[in-house]
Amino acid sequence: AQSVTQPDIHITVSEGASLELRCNYSYGATPYLFWYVQSPGQGLQLLLKYFSGDTLVQGIKGFEAEFKRSQSSFNLRKPSVHWSDAAEYFCAVRGAQKLVFGQGTRLTINP
Amino acid sequence: DTAVSQTPKYLVTQMGNDKSIKCEQNLGHDTMYWYKQDSKKFLKIMFSYNNKELIINETVPNRFSPKSPDKAHLNLHINSLELGDSAVYFCASSPRTGNTEAFFGQGTRLTVV
Numbered sequence: 001a002q003s004v005t006q007p008d009i010h011i012t013v014s015e016g017a018s019l020e021l022r023c024n025y026s027y028g029a030t031p032y033l034f035w036y037v038q039s040p041g042q043g044l045q046l047l048l049k050y051f052s053g054d055t056l057v058q059g060i061k062g063f064e065a066e067f068k069r070s071q072s073s074f075n076l077r078k079p080s081v082h083w084s085d086a087a088e089y090f091c092a093v094r095g096a097q098k099l100v101f102g103q104g105t106r107l108t109i110n111p
Numbered sequence: 112d113t114a115v116s117q118t119p120k121y122l123v124t125q126m127g128n129d130k131s132i133k134c135e136q137n138l139g140h141d142t143m144y145w146y147k148q149d150s151k152k153f154l155k156i157m158f159s160y161n162n163k164e165l166i167i168n169e170t171v172p173n174r175f176s177p178k179s180p181d182k183a184h185l186n187l188h189i190n191s192l193e194l195g196d197s198a199v200y201f202c203a204s205s206p207r208t209g210n211t212e213a214f215f216g217q218g219t220r221l222t223v224v
Contacts, residue, residue: 044215
């Protein structure tokens with residue numbers, strides 16, 4: 001069965017600092033991977049997705065993610081975070097007729 | 112135009128009551144879902160429908176009954192509400208059951224007292 005692990009429950013970074021959120025997946029075939037962001041009281045917004053091709057994918061809001069098959073990872077990065085990036089971030093893998101989500105990483109931004 | 116809309120956004124009700132949450136998508140998608148987000152923010156699939164047909168029922172109690180009158184709507188009815196049903200319920204849709212992303216509604220925060 002598919003599964004996703006986000007090892008960091010909570011991360012705090014300073015505004016302007018770089019960010020990396022970790023995601024590891026378990027899937028037998030070629031994975032279809034996603035990162036979503038959830039702001040407080042809001043739904044989930046898609047940041048980016050990986051289906052195939054270039055392993056470095058660009059998303060909205062200046063985010064990017066790199067697919068590494070050898071490490072079963074799909075880490076999310078941003079070179080310089082803004083206070084508005086404070087939110088919950090979810091990594092997901094496409095399973096049979098559903099998305100399977102990780103536990104989420106809560107991002108706090110220090111001014 | 113809201114792509115996936117849910118009503119109500121907040122729902123507070125007493126144990127034992129029956130309540131419904133409505134969901135509509137105007138994206139022309141074939142597949143719709145209900146997800147439950149618990150207090151620790153974990154998101155778990157409850158149901159998946161494709162063209163009004165139930166595809167996934169992920170060991171959800173019988174008190175939960177989804178209904179899809181057409182492929183643009185997927186409602187969730189909950190009977191005999193329990194304290195443990197308190198959560199945020201998200202409706203989502205995707206173009207098909209294949210390898211695509213899902214588009215989520217704003218969520219319905221259900222509180223059972």
